[in-house]
Amino acid sequence: MGTSKKSRMDNSLKNTKVSLYFYFLILATTFFSRKAFIDILGIELLGLNTAITNLLAFLNLTELGIGTAVSFALYKPLFDHDKKSIQEIISVQGWLYKNIALLITAIGIILMLLFPFILKKLDLPIWYAYATFITFLFSSLLGYFVNYKQIILSADQKQYKLTLITKGLMLLKLAGQIGVLYLSPWGYHAWLAIEVAFSILTALALEWVVYRNYPWLKTSFKLGKDTYKKYSTILSKTKQLFFHRMSGFILNQTSPLIIYAYTTLTLVAIYGNYMLIVSGIISLLTSVFSGIIPGIGNLIAEGNKDSVRRVFREYFACRMLAAAAVSYCLWISGNAFVSLWVGKDYILNDFAFSLIVIITFLNITRVCDDFLMAYGLFKDIWAPIAEAITNLGLSILLGYFFSLRGILSGVLISLVLFLLIWKPYFLHRHGLCIPVIGYYIRYMGYILSFATSAWATCTLLGRINPDAVFSWQDWILLSAQHLIIFTSISYLILFAWDKGIRYFSNRIVKRIKRI
Incomplete structure (x- = not known):
């Protein structure tokens, strides 16, 4: 074993x-x-x-x-x-x-x-x-x-x-x-x-x-x-994890209930259609990365801190690239997919849909969560309590005034405060034992790189209009073009400045050579 x-x-x-x-x-x-x-x-x-x-x-x-x-x-x-x-x-x-x-x-x-x-x-x-x-x-x-x-x-x-x-x-x-x-x-x-x-x-x-x-x-x-x-x-x-699970529930599961409280079961079902797409995307990334997480725990059990830090940097880089690629494709072709799948009557407005895409991207990039779990670092119980209060409170308050857009905005604000700011600090302070500023700088570098790639891809290919997509063949062809070009540009940009993606690329090349 x-x-x-x-x-x-x-x-x-x-x-x-x-x-x-x-x-x-x-x-x-x-x-x-x-x-x-x-x-x-x-x-x-x-x-x-x-x-x-x-x-x-x-x-x-x-x-x-x-x-x-x-x-x-x-x-x-x-x-x-x-x-x-x-x-x-x-x-x-x-x-x-x-x-x-x-x-x-x-x-x-x-x-x-x-x-x-x-x-x-x-x-x-x-x-x-x-x-x-x-x-x-x-x-x-x-x-x-x-x-x-x-x-x-x-x-x-x-x-x-x-x-x-x-x-x-x-x-x-x-x-x-x-x-x-x-x-x-x-x-x-x-x-x-x-x-x-x-x-x-x-x-x-x-x-x-x-x-x-x-x-x-x-x-x-x-x-x-x-x-x-x-x-x-x-x-x-377990006592520590309860608060983290409570926060996760509020973040992921209460939105349909709040939507139902303010609107109808029909809007719950329309939102559920988009969540099925999102869960499919997250499941794809989970399928790719879930088998790695027990290996991280095994690596930590060995006690080689330098190896753990290097693996973290590789994992961070490839996870961000994967998250950006699928989130970009969701943004560029998601509404066209819904139109073909269940009909144009079930498409959300652009603002609410964009919020869903951003929330999806943030949830896919939960690299720190995986390492906190492997380290067993759950003692920051104040953080999930604060996150749950922020999430639920803002979702209810903003949902009252702005319906679905407000509910999603409440979720997004809580994610930015705790997923992007607090958890990386906690992991670097108590697990990796290195300064967190490098993480924040790299994260901003990734965002700028992906924004540049999205602008370049849209300039080359244009947006996908749901009304202009007449068949599944059209949708697959357009989506594949966007995915390939966006991912290629993003990879080249990251390879030019980020060691994490270069470490990961070298690992893959060595693996291929052994085959």
């Missing part, structure tokens, strides 16, 4: 390749599934689905970040082949998850009693809300009672095995749901039934893959209860 530099790279590449393979398959299927949902079941039911999903995300806050704390706690015993500690740590997680699942069940029952008040503007039969909530709640509870042991695969840089199971079955589930929407007379009933069936199947498959890879892993709730005091760091990190 201990990992050398070479095997770290091999595992990271394998994780990335498998994630990318399923990413493209699931992305296409998800968009087709959402289109079928809108056409057959209607935009109102889709809006309800989005609102219920966000309510469940609120319930899952009770997880408190235990999974992240456990993952951090596993890096060292995995590196040292300490099977006894691994069993005890995962048993602690199981015991904590069992109690959390019981709490979620109780809160879920209370929430369902309040549905007539929470969803008073709902034009659909109330049973739709209850059936949807119970289905998704059941799926969520399986993760707490059954699948907690899967964390050893991701911590041990075997995320690709999780991906094969979860994404493979998700692909089959989406295909089945599309099929019943078009072919079954039971429509939404059958859609929900497939959701339940595949939740059970996924839980069983994950149990099997963990057993096949770690047959010695014998965990129990009793062992976790008996040994949790021995691993006090898990509880202390």
